[in-house]
Amino acid sequence: MTFSKEWEAQFAAGSHFSQYPWSDLVALVMRHANPKKYDHKVKVLELGPGVGANIPFFLDKGFEYHAIEGSETAVKYMKHKFGDNIEVIAGDFTSLIPYEENTFDLIIDRGAITCNRMYGVKKAIEKSASILKSGGMYIGIDWYSTIHPFSKYGVEVEPNTRIDIPIGTFKNTGTVHFFTEDELRSLFYKDFYIMYLEHKTYSTIIPDRESGWASYNIVAKRRK
Numbered sequence: 001m002t003f004s005k006e007w008e009a010q011f012a013a014g015s016h017f018s019q020y021p022w023s024d025l026v027a028l029v030m031r032h033a034n035p036k037k038y039d040h041k042v043k044v045l046e047l048g049p050g051v052g053a054n055i056p057f058f059l060d061k062g063f064e065y066h067a068i069e070g071s072e073t074a075v076k077y078m079k080h081k082f083g084d085n086i087e088v089i090a091g092d093f094t095s096l097i098p099y100e101e102n103t104f105d106l107i108i109d110r111g112a113i114t115c116n117r118m119y120g121v122k123k124a125i126e127k128s129a130s131i132l133k134s135g136g137m138y139i140g141i142d143w144y145s146t147i148h149p150f151s152k153y154g155v156e157v158e159p160n161t162r163i164d165i166p167i168g169t170f171k172n173t174g175t176v177h178f179f180t181e182d183e184l185r186s187l188f189y190k191d192f193y194i195m196y197l198e199h200k201t202y203s204t205i206i207p208d209r210e211s212g213w214a215s216y217n218i219v220a221k222r223r224k
């Protein structure tokens with residue numbers, strides 16, 4: 001179990017309430033798992049949806065939506081907002097993914113897997129491979145990279161995994177793992193083909209030149 005309890009405190013305090021679908025996620029899902037390509041209702045599982053910013057997009061496109069989220073507050077919020085249109089389970093996706101093999105067409109996460117220690121990341125990807133249908137897709141958005149300007153802050157608890165990062169969106173959120181390209185390739189090597197991998201960076205100029213961003217987006221297809 002590598003869920004950081006700090007997330008519950010953040011949501012309980014009304015923070016991190018992202019409400020609108022993330023544009024990279026929308027673009028990559030429409031390019032690689034467009035529901036028009038399927039002859040059945042597409043089953044998607046989201047790992048760590050927060051308060052469900054991506055849910056309106058999936059419902060609008062006719063997906064059957066499922067999620068596992070560690071924060072009880074976030075789960076309550078989503079159940080109240082989306083009711084019976086979704087199934088969401090409260091739990092830690094590094095230890096509990098209570099689905100049978102070959103269940104999902106698509107598994108996604110946006111900035112969620114990257115909030116765990118490597119042990120948990122590996123478990124979540126292994127489990128995802130087993131519950132995806134053959135040829136199913138994993139789409140991971142915003143997995144932080146070692147190039148991120150804040151990747152040297154906080155306390156390193158294992159290679160490239162940090163806690164207590166005192167600044168930016170990482171403040172009071174617990175664990176963050178910063179990936180290398182080699183780590184990503186080896187994580188998906190056994191059970192997936194990597195169809196697409198991008199590294200996204202930007203630097204700010206105003207109000208300061210110290211902040212910025214670096215993360216990976218990955219699209220991987222379950223081997224048959």
Ligand SMILES: C[S@@+](CC[C@H](N)C(=O)[O-])C[C@H]1O[C@@H](n2cnc3c(N)ncnc32)[C@H](O)[C@@H]1O
Nearest residue numbers: 003007018048049050069070092093110111112
């Ligand atoms: C950066 S937030 C992203 C939220 C949402 N995906 C979004 O993009 O708006 C990370 C989310 O992942 C959840 N999370 C991280 N690790 C988790 C784990 N091991 N099990 C369940 N949820 C987890 C956190 O509770 C939080 O909701």
